Amino acid sequence: MYDELGERGFVPVTVALDQSLDAARPYIERAQPKHPALIDTEHVVADLFNIVNVPTMVWIDERGRIVRPNDAQFGTDTFVALTGRPSAPFLAAIRRWVLRGEGAMPAEDVRADQVLPSREQQEARAEFTLAWYLHQRGSAAAAARHFERAGRLAPGDWTIRRGSLPIRGIDSMASEEFLALWQEGVPRYPTRDLPES
Amino acid sequence: MPSERMTLIDEGRVVPLDVTLHGDAVRISPDALAAALGWRLEAQGLCRGDVCVPVRDRAALVSPDGIDLAALARAFDRPLALDADERVAVLGASAAERGARLESLEAPDFALPDLAGRTHALRDQRGKKTLLIAWASW
Numbered sequence: 001m002y003d004e005l006g007e008r009g010f011v012p013v014t015v016a017l018d019q020s021l022d023a024a025r026p027y028i029e030r031a032q033p034k035h036p037a038l039i040d041t042e043h044v045v046a047d048l049f050n051i052v053n054v055p056t057m058v059w060i061d062e063r064g065r066i067v068r069p070n071d072a073q074f075g076t077d078t079f080v081a082l083t084g085r086p087s088a089p090f091l092a093a094i095r096r097w098v099l100r101g102e103g104a105m106p107a108e109d110v111r112a113d114q115v116l117p118s119r120e121q122q123e124a125r126a127e128f129t130l131a132w133y134l135h136q137r138g139s140a141a142a143a144a145r146h147f148e149r150a151g152r153l154a155p156g157d158w159t160i161r162r163g164s165l166p167i168r169g170i171d172s173m174a175s176e177e178f179l180a181l182w183q184e185g186v187p188r189y190p191t192r193d194l195p196e197s
Numbered sequence: 198m199p200s201e202r203m204t205l206i207d208e209g210r211v212v213p214l215d216v217t218l219h220g221d222a223v224r225i226s227p228d229a230l231a232a233a234l235g236w237r238l239e240a241q242g243l244c245r246g247d248v249c250v251p252v253r254d255r256a257a258l259v260s261p262d263g264i265d266l267a268a269l270a271r272a273f274d275r276p277l278a279l280d281a282d283e284r285v286a287v288l289g290a291s292a293a294e295r296g297a298r299l300e301s302l303e304a305p306d307f308a309l310p311d312l313a314g315r316t317h318a319l320r321d322q323r324g325k326k327t328l329l330i331a332w333a334s335w
Contacts (some may be wrong), residue, residue: 012330013282013319013322013328015331016332017333024333027334029312036252039309042209044309047289047290047295051331054332055335057331058329059329059330061326061327062324063323064323065302065303069299082279111302116296116299118292122275122291122312125289126278126287126289129278129289130278130280133206133211139283142280142282163335165335186264
């Protein structure tokens, strides 16, 4: 996509919400990206944009304005059987945005669809930061308590609840913990559907 | 009461802080607070440079043992995560502040490293249509 649209004034910026470079490294090395491919071990971007799951896409225009808020879209069809969200309509919408300037939402629609963080959500992020710091320092038991507390404060935030599983030595896909999350339901953003052509 | 060394994480910045502990209450001397975070308690409230934050409940904030960390977080409307046994605390970002920034629709800037350790800021992409993609290996 970047190969095609990079010369038309488009750039993807990928941010891995991963606690270790080595977890993200193989994916990035395989993709050999020419665009910025960043690692966010402290969940800075999750905090700034109120991101609660991955993948999350945000459209930002030439002036640095958000023109389509947080939305779960997929650039490939790897997980389409699970997500029910094929990549083709999304990729077509990106093409129309870049080439024809279509699909940016008016400011009032962006605001209507944005989810702003609650106090509990921000408490959860502080607890997650504390847990991650304690974990890195070797205080695994204390860290686990704060990961749990973070998850209770923000039950709909998978960057906390699922993202903390590998740190705690729990498989993020094949584990009872993940199955329980899956049964609660995948967090969703209320962002309206992509415009059709 | 003898002071102890604590670690405070203030929006990503790791700051050593000399405190006294009273159960789960953490108290900081005004000088230690000013040295670590730059805030001073003045007549108008908590001030740093030209900025002053009013303090509604001064009695909860100030005691003879110093300034109470939890009350400080409340005065700033910021979340506090604390593990007194581990001597670590995190002052997170206020929900109101984060919400107001998102509602402004100006994409909040950040700077993060790539695998080679090179830092990239979102701002660097001004002038382009930018698709921010958060993903993870999990």
